[in-house]
Amino acid sequence: MSKISEQRLEEIKQLASEGKLASHPTAGITAHPQIQGRDPYYGLPALKPPVWTWEVPLYFFIGGISGVSACIAFAAQIFGADPALIRLLVWVGFVGALVCPALLIADLGRPARFLNMMRVFKWRSAMSMGAWILVAFSGAIATALAAVELPRWGFDGGLVTALRWLGGIGSTVTGLLLASYTAVLIGATAIPVWFKNRVVLPIHFLCSGLGSAAGICELAGFLIPATHLLGFFASGVETLLEAWFLLRRTKVNAPMHHGGLGVAFLISGMLEGPASLLLRIFLGATPAGRWAAALSFMTGALISRFCWIRAGKVSALDSRGQFEMQRRGEAVP
Amino acid sequence: MSTTAFLTDATLCIGCKACEVACKEWNDVPADGFQWSGLSYDNTEALGASTWRHVMFLEQPVVAGPQIAETNTPFRWTFLSDVCKHCANSGCLEGCPTGSIVRTELGGIYVQPDVCNGCGYCVVSCPFGVIDKRPTDGRAFKCTFCYDRQKVGLKPACATACPTTSIQFGLLSELAPRAEARVVELKERGYTDAQVYNPTGTTVGGINAISVILGEPENYNLPPAPEVPTAYLKSAWTSALISATVLFGAICAAFALQ
Numbered sequence: 001m002s003k004i005s006e007q008r009l010e011e012i013k014q015l016a017s018e019g020k021l022a023s024h025p026t027a028g029i030t031a032h033p034q035i036q037g038r039d040p041y042y043g044l045p046a047l048k049p050p051v052w053t054w055e056v057p058l059y060f061f062i063g064g065i066s067g068v069s070a071c072i073a074f075a076a077q078i079f080g081a082d083p084a085l086i087r088l089l090v091w092v093g094f095v096g097a098l099v100c101p102a103l104l105i106a107d108l109g110r111p112a113r114f115l116n117m118m119r120v121f122k123w124r125s126a127m128s129m130g131a132w133i134l135v136a137f138s139g140a141i142a143t144a145l146a147a148v149e150l151p152r153w154g155f156d157g158g159l160v161t162a163l164r165w166l167g168g169i170g171s172t173v174t175g176l177l178l179a180s181y182t183a184v185l186i187g188a189t190a191i192p193v194w195f196k197n198r199v200v201l202p203i204h205f206l207c208s209g210l211g212s213a214a215g216i217c218e219l220a221g222f223l224i225p226a227t228h229l230l231g232f233f234a235s236g237v238e239t240l241l242e243a244w245f246l247l248r249r250t251k252v253n254a255p256m257h258h259g260g261l262g263v264a265f266l267i268s269g270m271l272e273g274p275a276s277l278l279l280r281i282f283l284g285a286t287p288a289g290r291w292a293a294a295l296s297f298m299t300g301a302l303i304s305r306f307c308w309i310r311a312g313k314v315s316a317l318d319s320r321g322q323f324e325m326q327r328r329g330e331a332v333p
Numbered sequence: 334m335s336t337t338a339f340l341t342d343a344t345l346c347i348g349c350k351a352c353e354v355a356c357k358e359w360n361d362v363p364a365d366g367f368q369w370s371g372l373s374y375d376n377t378e379a380l381g382a383s384t385w386r387h388v389m390f391l392e393q394p395v396v397a398g399p400q401i402a403e404t405n406t407p408f409r410w411t412f413l414s415d416v417c418k419h420c421a422n423s424g425c426l427e428g429c430p431t432g433s434i435v436r437t438e439l440g441g442i443y444v445q446p447d448v449c450n451g452c453g454y455c456v457v458s459c460p461f462g463v464i465d466k467r468p469t470d471g472r473a474f475k476c477t478f479c480y481d482r483q484k485v486g487l488k489p490a491c492a493t494a495c496p497t498t499s500i501q502f503g504l505l506s507e508l509a510p511r512a513e514a515r516v517v518e519l520k521e522r523g524y525t526d527a528q529v530y531n532p533t534g535t536t537v538g539g540i541n542a543i544s545v546i547l548g549e550p551e552n553y554n555l556p557p558a559p560e561v562p563t564a565y566l567k568s569a570w571t572s573a574l575i576s577a578t579v580l581f582g583a584i585c586a587a588f589a590l591q
Contacts, residue, residue, distance in 0.1 A: 033372065034392050034408055041389060041554035042372045044379060047462040051453040072584050079588035109451015109471025113431075116450045120432040124563050127454040128430035176577035187569040188562045189457040190424060195562060202573035206580050229587040312457070323551045326558040331535075333424070333460035333560045 038323065046319035047190055050312045055107040057305035059100055060182045063134075064209030064301070065216065066096020067178035070141050070171035072213055072230070077168055085222050087148050092216055093171060094145045097138040100178075104134070126185040133177045140170030179209040186312065190333035192322050193315035194308070196252045200241065201308075207237045208272065208301040215294030223287055228280065231290070235276035235297055242269035251321050252332075255314035256307075265307045271300030336440020337483060338505035339492065339542040340512050341414050343553075344519060344527065345499035348374060348412035352386040355494030360385065360477065363469070373410075379554075380415055382467035385476040386491050387415045391552055399523050411547050414491070414500055415554075417442065417463045417476035419541035420561070425475075427563040428458030440505070440541055441478030449473055460537065460559035478541075505541055515545050530555050536564035 033042055040046060073089035076082075105114045118135070122128035144167030150160050183205040187198025194201070211234025214227045245256055246269070256265045276297040283289025325332045356362065365383035370376045373390035380387045392408040399409075419441045426434045426442055433448035434455060444455075444464070451471040455464050464475040479489035487493070492502035501508060512529045519527035530550050531543040537559050550557045 034394055035548070035552045036394050038549045038551045040551050041391070042375075044372075044554060045462065046554040046556060048381075048456045048459065048465045050457050051466045068580070071581060075581070075584040075588050078585065079591070081588055081591070107453075109453065109466055109473070110449070113448075113450035116431040116433070116448055117452075119448070120430070122427075122430060122432070124427045124566070125430045125454070126566065126569075127428060127452060131430055172581065176581060177573075180573035180577050184566065184569040184573050185454075186457075188566045189428075189454075190460045190462075190562050191457050194457075195565070198565065198569040199572040202569065203576045206573075206576050210580060210584070224591060226587045226591040229590060230584065233583050233587070316457075316462075319551075319554060323557055326556055329558075331558075331560050331565070333556075333562050 038327070040319035040323060044319065045317040046322060047316040049316040050191065050309065052309055053107060054306070055103040057309045058302075059103040059107075060205065060305040060308075061208075061212070061302050062096050062103070063100050063182060064179040064205055065212045066093045066100065066141075067137065067175035067180075068206070068209035069093040069096070069213040069216070070137070070144065070175035071179075072210075072217075073144065074168035074172040076226070077164065081226065082222070082224070083148075085217060085224070088217060088220055088222070089213070090141065090144050090148045090171075092213065093137075093141040093175065097134070097141050100134060101138070104131075126181060126188055130178075130181045130185055133174055133181055137171060137174035137178045140167055140174050143167030144171045176206070180206050186308065189312075191312045191315050192252045192318070192325065192332055193255055193311050195332055196250070200244065203237065204241050204304075207234045207241070208304065210234045211238065211272065211276070211297040212301050215298045218290050218294045223290055228284060228290065231276070231293060231297065232280055235273060235280065235293070238269070238297075238300075239273035239277050242273040245269060252315070252325065254318070254321070255311040261307060261310055261314060264303060265311070268300045268303035268307055271296045272304060273300070276300070336505050336541060337478070338419075338440070338503065338508050339416060339489070340501040340503075340508040340545070341416065341542065342499045342501070342512075342515060342545040343411050343413040343547055344515075344524065344545060345497045346388070346412035346414055347497055347499070348388055348390055348410075349496060350377075350388045351494040351496060352414045352491035352500055353377065353384070353388055355490040356386045356476075359479065359482070359490035362474075363467075380417070380463050380465075380475070382465040382470075382474040385416065385474075389413045389415055389553055391548070393548055393552070409547075412499075413544060413546060413553055414495075416491070416542050417478070418461050418537075419476075419478055420461075421538035421540065422536055422561045422564070424458040424460055424561045424563065425455035425464050425473075427561065428454045430454060437478070437480055439478070439480070439483050441480060441483075442475075443477055443480050444473060444475060446472060446474070458562055460556060460561065462554075505543075509543065512543055512545050519545070519547075532556075532559050535559055536561045 069089045070093035105111045117131040147164035180202045183201035186194040214230035217227045276293045279293035375390040377387050391411040423442050433445045449472040488502045492500045516527045533539040
């Protein structure tokens with residue numbers, strides 16, 4: 001009840017009596033947003049942003065480590081590497097296979113209905129394929145784990161050898177699919193930044209899984225040449241990918257280059273790529289240097305998964321960019 | 334082409350929102366908030382989990398073409414009731430991992446609420462931004478094409494309530510030529526920017542909810558050349574399989590070199 005508001009009311013009354021307030025539809029309408037040319041509808045989004053929460057990017061990260069770990073375990077088995085290393089890798093794969101479904105179920109709108117994923121088998125649905133890949137991987141890695149643990153309890157022989165090969169081959173194939181299908185899952189959607197990167201994303205996700213799985217081995221004390229080589233390979237490829245993402249400053253990649261998300265993307269790419277690679281080159285001779293390289297890579301890989309989901313949420317809002325790409329004749333949903 | 338369809342005509346819409354109200358009431362769709370958008374008379378803004386018909390209010394420059402009605406507004410006011418497109422090749426249906434989303438015998442795309450587990454993949458698979466997850470429920474919802482009404486020979490609620498025949502319901506094989514004829518008629522009457530919106534030339538392969546619009550599709554947030562994301566699965570899977578093979582080779586090499 002201030003004096004000023006009373007004055008303002010009188011002012012409004014005066015304006016109204018002079019016919020200056022809403023007197024005619026044409027009177028005050030100047031600043032209304034008008035839609036012209038090929039403007040989107042008041043700039044509103046034409047796509048729905050992804051509804052996925054933190055469980056999904058964390059699942060991408062853990063699923064990648066878990067799948068590639070199983071694959072490394074099988075290669076280690078073929079080439080007669082340290083059984084303790086194989087045991088660690090199979091356990092990493094198995095624990096991942098326990099955590100992954102929990103994360104996915106937690107993200108469902110109706111968690112009690114998670115078994116509905118098993119109603120159908122749909123080639124055309126990457127989500128359906130993913131659910132079946134995870135189920136198959138769980139079975140295969142459990143078999144591989146049985147083959148690793150049974151001899152320690154005194155059981156051995158032909159059956160365990162059969163289990164070892166069955167579990168090894170099965171968990172390698174399904175593990176590689178588990179670490180890469182998540183890239184197909186987001187790549188084959190209507191979200192422009194995911195869709196346009198659908199060919200690069202599987203390389204990115206697989207190498208992230210590889211470097212992180214090798215990193216876990218190193219952190220657990222397996223500072224052998226093989227894990228060092230895999231670390232080199234993964235961080236080398238990630239360095240190239242980071243250069244690719246940095247140099248390709250296309251409009252569709254804008255969420256990766258601007259604002260806080262752009263900074264997070266840069267940090268994650270640098271940690272996974274150049275930082276990890278340089279640590280291996282210059283400090284790779286020391287355990288501390290390799291641990292630092294492993295931690296740098298894994299931190300980058302984890303942040304990167306969250307960045308990609310976030311980028312999808314930003315990308316969905318840019319209706320103008322989406323329409324312009326379609327008008328230029330680029331195939332994009 | 335004997336499936337049922339909507340033809341929504343922007344040049345016949347008066348922006349009364351009867352379709353929005355009828356849809357909400359018939360389908361028992363919950364309220365989804367009440368806020369002023371500041372965007373003409375449109376406070377609905379977009380289709381969503383609890384908005385299955387959405388009336389757009391476009392304020393276009395008068396130079397775009399003559400007014401529909403004799404008014405003295407300094408802009409051309411055009412309205413269009415937007416709805417799920419019930420695509421010939423449907424992104425949400427293809428992406429759904431539970432088989433919850435199906436195509437009915439009438440040609441519409443229907444989400445079975447008793448099967449959906451709320452995974453959210455349809456949300457990112459729709460190139461039209463139609464379907465969404467309802468936060469209060471957890472499942473995904475969109476226009477049912479009034480499957481229940483159609484089953485007993487009734488028109489969808491929105492088409493029944495529309496007072497101006499802006500929303501027409503019938504067989505796609507009849508409505509598609511009617512839309513073309515309407516555009517010819519409109520162009521003769523001076524509405525040179527009239528056109529039919531029905532993306533048949535892309536992987537979507539046509540839609541079962543076509544529109545007659547004034548101006549560009551973009552103005553109505555209708556993508557000019559939408560694609561079904563699943564049509565591009567092959568390139569992504571190929572990359573994944575080649576990368577995985579190379580990766581396995583690299584892992585074997587690392588142990589062989591050791």
